[in-house]
Amino acid sequence: MPTLLPPKFGPYGGQFVPETLMPALIELEAAFVSAQNDPEFQRTFDKLMASFVGRPTPLTYAKRLSEQLGGAQIYLKREDLAHTGAHKINNALGQALLVKRMGKHRIVAETGAGQHGVASATAAALLGLECVVYMGTVDIARQEPNVFRMKLLGATVRPVTSGTQTLKDAINEAIRDWVTNVRDTHYLLGSALGPHPYPTMVRTFQSVIGREAREQMLAEVGRLPDTVIACVGGGSNAIGVFSGFVDDAEVELIGVEAGGSGIASGKHAARFGDPSKARVGVIHGTRTYVLQTEDGQIAETHSVSAGLDYAAVGPEHAQLRDMERAFYTSATDREALAGFQTLCRTEGIIPALESSHAVAEALKRAPGMRKDQVILVNLSGRGDKDLNTVIKELGQL
Numbered sequence: 001m002p003t004l005l006p007p008k009f010g011p012y013g014g015q016f017v018p019e020t021l022m023p024a025l026i027e028l029e030a031a032f033v034s035a036q037n038d039p040e041f042q043r044t045f046d047k048l049m050a051s052f053v054g055r056p057t058p059l060t061y062a063k064r065l066s067e068q069l070g071g072a073q074i075y076l077k078r079e080d081l082a083h084t085g086a087h088k089i090n091n092a093l094g095q096a097l098l099v100k101r102m103g104k105h106r107i108v109a110e111t112g113a114g115q116h117g118v119a120s121a122t123a124a125a126l127l128g129l130e131c132v133v134y135m136g137t138v139d140i141a142r143q144e145p146n147v148f149r150m151k152l153l154g155a156t157v158r159p160v161t162s163g164t165q166t167l168k169d170a171i172n173e174a175i176r177d178w179v180t181n182v183r184d185t186h187y188l189l190g191s192a193l194g195p196h197p198y199p200t201m202v203r204t205f206q207s208v209i210g211r212e213a214r215e216q217m218l219a220e221v222g223r224l225p226d227t228v229i230a231c232v233g234g235g236s237n238a239i240g241v242f243s244g245f246v247d248d249a250e251v252e253l254i255g256v257e258a259g260g261s262g263i264a265s266g267k268h269a270a271r272f273g274d275p276s277k278a279r280v281g282v283i284h285g286t287r288t289y290v291l292q293t294e295d296g297q298i299a300e301t302h303s304v305s306a307g308l309d310y311a312a313v314g315p316e317h318a319q320l321r322d323m324e325r326a327f328y329t330s331a332t333d334r335e336a337l338a339g340f341q342t343l344c345r346t347e348g349i350i351p352a353l354e355s356s357h358a359v360a361e362a363l364k365r366a367p368g369m370r371k372d373q374v375i376l377v378n379l380s381g382r383g384d385k386d387l388n389t390v391i392k393e394l395g396q397l
């Protein structure tokens with residue numbers, strides 16, 4: 001069967017999977033392409049985005065924050081206001097609709113912080129699909145409220161005890177389940193990662209963020225932003241917002257990775273920020289930048305935000321970086337926590353710790369920019385899920 005979409009982003013991406021999974025990837029790509037060309041599918045997706053997710057999410061002018069920083073005007077794209085509290089629901093619902101289209105009835109998903117697990121369980125409940133979520137036991141202990149949420153939504157949460165008992169091990173288990181049950185099961189991957197067609201498909205479902213943001217900037221501000229900033233875990237919220245501006249060469253695109261305890265400490269998840277540990281490699285079906293040990297094993301990562309704590313980055317980001325169309329930097333745990341507190345106090349918005357990395361970058365850049373310049377920050381999610389972490393990190397407030 002001919003390939004329907006380009007499977008690679010320059011030298012990155014591809015399909016590095018066991019032969020038994022190839023039919024499932026080919027079936028998925030065919031279903032995705034036919035859905036993209038089917039106005040009825042688009043209508044169903046758009047309707048769910050409006051009536052269930054609450055889209056379009058607003059564009060909010062951060063007036064007090066902008067005044068305090070004294071430079072560029074800062075606008076926030078409010079994915080924190082989407083149902084379930086983050087952008088992940090856009091992709092979960094898009095893929096769940098494809099599952100119905102393929103005539104499958106069961107989804108497996110992986111989750112670290114639990115946000116993608118909650119989004120998948122929500123989509124499964126809405127569309128009447130069976131849902132199994134794999135989650136490392138370390139993450140289960142850290143993210144108890146999200147485990148309860150998934151169970152309330154009717155999902156089965158399967159604890160993963162292998163490896164470091166975190167996200168990468170949960171992905172391994174989800175893939176194992178998928179290989180075994182591929183006839184009736186879809187792997188609902190939560191970021192712009194994995195083998196083709198996942199990175200393209202996830203970007204497409206998340207591109208609603210960039211499409212809305214571009215229209216809102218033009219309608220409400222009367223111009224495009226000078227700079228768009230988003231945090232980058234696997235890279236789905238970033239590629240979603242970037243996709244709305246990537247053809248506007250004058251708009252600068254900035255991705256922010258997790259700097260953890262600082263690059264020099266080695267405890268971080270800055271795949272582009274640490275040439276001593278990041279090399280191109282293959283992980284979970286795709287070729288991209290991976291933090292590795294000297295022997296090529298997956299390095300351990302650290303971030304205060306579970307959603308950015310992963311050793312690899314989506315392949316399209318690797319290409320955008322090579323092309324110098326997007327630029328990547330990092331914010332440390334400390335900088336993210338400062339961004340978190342600043343946004344709480346100046347704007348009355350409690351952001352996710354992941355999104356706080358993007359806020360931290362805006363805090364660094366805005367003062368050096370002119371007052372007639374504009375920064376758009378993608379606020380990928382809300383911080384309710386992070387309150388325990390924040391209380392622990394900040395000690396007595």
Ligand SMILES: *Cc1c(COP(=O)(O)O)cnc(C)c1O
Pocket residue numbers: 086087088115116190191192231232233234235236237238307308352354355380381382
């Ligand atoms: C999962 C998550 C992220 C990181 O994932 P991406 O695929 O890089 O977007 C960022 N922000 C929030 C709120 C998340 O839940």
